[in-house]
Amino acid sequence: MKATEHLNIANDLPLRIRSDHLKFLETCRLPVVVLYWIKSLNSCFCMFAQGYIWDTLNKENSEWRTQKSVTIHFPTDSKLTVDKLMAIAVDGYLRIVQNQMKSGLSEKEAYYWLDGIPKSDNRELKEMAYDALKLIQEEHFSEAIDALSHILRVCTISPTEKMSILMNTGVAYYLLGDYADALELFNAVIEVSESANAEDKQEGLLIVHCNIGLVYSFLGYPDKAIAELTPLISRLQNSEYKVVEGSVLNTIGLAYKNKGMLNESIKYLNSAATSFQNANYISGVATSLNNKGLVYLLRREYDEAEDIFIKAMNIYEKLGSTLGVANAVGNLGLVYRHKHDYDKALEYINKSLEIHKKLNSKQYEANELGSIGLVHLEKGDFALALDYFNQALKLHREIGDRNGVANSLNNLGYLQMKKWDPSGAIEYYYKALAIYQGSGSKLAQINTLNNLIDAYRCRDEFDKARLCYERITKLCTELGIM
Known part of the structure; x- marks a missing residue:
């Protein structure tokens, strides 16, 4: 707040302000109001700081960031x-969230679309949207x-506004790990778009296809994710939506990881990190790091994976992203399990599990239950492992997570092998294999076929083991890893 005794306000109210102060205000995630008190008028004038920077300062003085101070101008009709x-x-907050998609300040992997809400003249709608987005x-x-x-x-809204509300509802379901409901809502956005103005819906359709690709990837359909997202790359390269571009590249990298094409995955994840870094989207950088760490985990390069997950965790902690911290902590637990440091693994995975329970993130909760089961299995506590595997399987089925169901079946097969029951293990492995085949996840198929080879060898069924090996050879050739 600035005050002055007297001022000639015939045209506007000039105020000299340091540029570093404005640069700080530009990054704030809530609307900042600059107040100018004129004592002689007993009046206070106001300005929406971020809006003035975007709409006026950036256009009229594009070099202001390199200057020590600049003059801003309060209109004479801006009395508080x-x-x-x-x-x-209300409007300021919505503009900030919308700008986050373009400038890289959003903290989530799935993206909001708010174009319909700022265009609305319905004050009640804007206020309710503000409250809902704040909750997300x-x-x-x-x-x-x-x-x-x-x-x-309760609101009568236009097709464009309905697209926005449906999109953001889908995002909330996605962040809960409820991918089936998220996909249904994203597809509803496409249906509603047919009634929307062509110019208004263009941005929304771009965002919704990005989110659909994310859902396909997590539901265990990497080929569908790649097919959905690859055409977006050329459309995004010269657009203002650099954060969305990074997200598309990141998700394609994740899909290639799920297919077992690890070199291709690293290529896209590195490109995503570059896009996020150029957009100053630090949370996106952390997300790319997290996914890259998972690739190194698959490569069994555990020290490298540990370093990457710690970097991601530190970034998420600085950003205050509870969900991000939980994911990085859980992944560190996986590293420690592979290093046979079981006490440390349980410490980290349980910490992640508790956070996900508080957030009601069912998919992540199911993943951590499965991870805890694996630690107990490797410690030799079969009863406890079985309990956690069954809990994980039930949750994965509830939310429609196909890969999660297959992973749980694989874990149950692994448990049967530890109990010297290869016949029971084979039954679980084939159920898992069928799901992986349906989703196109070739690396998961290879891992499951390797498990079947171990089971058939225990039964002295070497011909069947050889057939599994031949299938592995074919899959490895397709993936280029032979």
Whole structure:
């Protein structure tokens, strides 16, 4: 806040301000109001700081960031009122979130689309949307879904606005790990777009196809994810949506990881990290690191994976991303399990599990339950391992996570092998293999076929083991890893 005794306000109210202060205000995630008190008028004038930077300063003085200080101008009609303050609080917040997609300040992997809401003249709609989006940013996903569903019930909205609400509801489901419901809502966005203005819907369709690709990847359909996302790359290269471009590259990298094409995965993840870094999207950099660490985990390069996960965790901690920290911590638990440091593995995985339970993130919760089961299995506690595997399987089935179901079946087969029951193991392995074949996850097929070879050898069925080996050879040739 700045104050002055007297000022000639015939045209506007000039104020000299340090550029480093403005650069700080530009990064704030809530609307910042700059107040100018004129004592002689007993009046206070106001300005939405981020909006002034984007709409005026960047256009009229593009070199302002290199200057020590700049002059900003308050319009003479900018006297502070309750209505003006409310407008800045609601419209300003929505503009900030929308700008995050373009400038790289968003913290999530799936992306909001708010074009319909800022264009609305419905004050009640904007306020309810503000509250719902705040719930998502605070990671209260179930409450956000309720709030967004309420908007659809009580508000008469345009097709563009409906696209926005459906999109953000899908994002909330996605962040809960409820991929089936997320996919249904994203497809609903495409249906509604047919009634929307062509110019208005272009951005929304770009975002929704990106989110659909994310869902396909996590549901265990890497080929579908790649097919959905690859055409977006050329459309995004020269666009302003650099964060979305990074997300597309990141998700393609994740899909190639799930297919077992690890070199291709690293290539796309590195490109994603570069896009995120250029956009100053630090959370995206952490996400790419996390996924890259998973690739090194598959390569059995555990020390490298550990270093990468620690870097990702530190970034998430600085950003205050609870979900990001939980994922990085859980991945570190996987590293310690592979290093046979079981106590440390349980410490990290349980920490991740508790966070995901609080966030109601079912898919992540199921993953951690399976990881805990594996640690107990390797410690020789078969009963406890069975309990955790069954809990994980039930959750994966509830949310429609095909890869998660297959992973749980594989774990149950591994348990039967530890109990010297190869026949029981074979039954579980074939169920898992069928799911992996349906999803196109070739590396998972190879791992499961290797498990079948061990089981057939225990039964002295070497011909069947050889057939599995031949299938592995064919898959490895297709992946280019022979």
